[in-house]
Amino acid sequence: MDKHVTLETWLAFLLACWIISLSPGAGAIASMASGLNYGFARGYWNAIGLQLGLLxxxxxxxxxxxxxxxxxxLAFTLIKWFGVLYLLYLAYRQWKAPVGQIEPSAQPAPAGRPFELIMRGLVINASNPKAVVFMLAVLPQFLDVTRPLLAQYTVIAVTMVVVDLIVMAGYTGLASKxxxxxxxxxxxxVVNRSFAGLFAAAAGLLALVKKASV
Known part of the structure; x- marks a missing residue:
């Protein structure tokens, strides 16, 4: 543990990270959709993109x-509606995803380019202004302003990324099965359109977010 972060503070933040990461959201939906469409090994690139957006x-x-x-x-509204439109685009893509007969022994087709999946995850997290405002309200509670902030933010970022990678691995792996x-x-x-509906629902929830409510 970094000397600039107490064990008690870190454990409290670690618990908060697990709760937040396990809560269903656009990132979890994207991870499950990627696992479903491309299998675990290829679909997990989406989780890498989510972490870049988180960082x-x-x-x-x-x-x-x-x-x-x-x-x-203005800034909040522009970013929010960009996120809404992108989630709707993902809903459309998932709805129109091709289907084919799968043999019992067949492996998931290695479709989906890693860069595309990384960018998808990055945009999903980066285009959520509510998450930024949420962090702005929550992270200071785990910071000690009398100690170097860079070291504390580093510990916070690493903790969030590691926890989220584990959780998204679970979501991706479950869907790939x-x-x-x-x-x-x-x-x-049916499954593709179910995920399309989840993406659309996430877009609808983001559209309802107002700056005054966060």
Missing amino acids: MQVGIVAAGVGAVLATSA VLRLLRSQRQQR
Whole structure:
């Protein structure tokens, strides 16, 4: 444990990370969709992108830009609606995802480029202004302003990333197992459209977010 962060503070933050990461959200939906569509090994690249977006959010808060986002209605609205449109785009992509007959011994097709999956995860997290404002409200509670902030933010970022990687591995792996159980085109189509509905629901929830409520 870094000498600039007490064990008690870190354990409290670790618990908070698990609670937040396990809570269903756009990142979890994207991880499950990636595992379903591409299998674990390929689909997990999406989780890497989610962590890059998470690190970007922490960096924004650490740099003080988060305070500007929290007070600027225009910046908040622009980022929010970009996120809404991107989630709707993912819903459309998932709805139109191709289906095919899967043999019991077949492995998931190695479709989906790693860079594309990384960028998908990054954009999902980076385009959620509510998450930045949430971090702006929560992270200071685990910071000691009398100690070097860079070291504390580093510990916070590493803890969040490690926990989220574990959780997203669970979501991705679970969905990749489901893929092997799908035998008919109808089953695959139902699951694809179910995830499309989840993406659309996430977009709807983000659209309802107002700056005054965070």
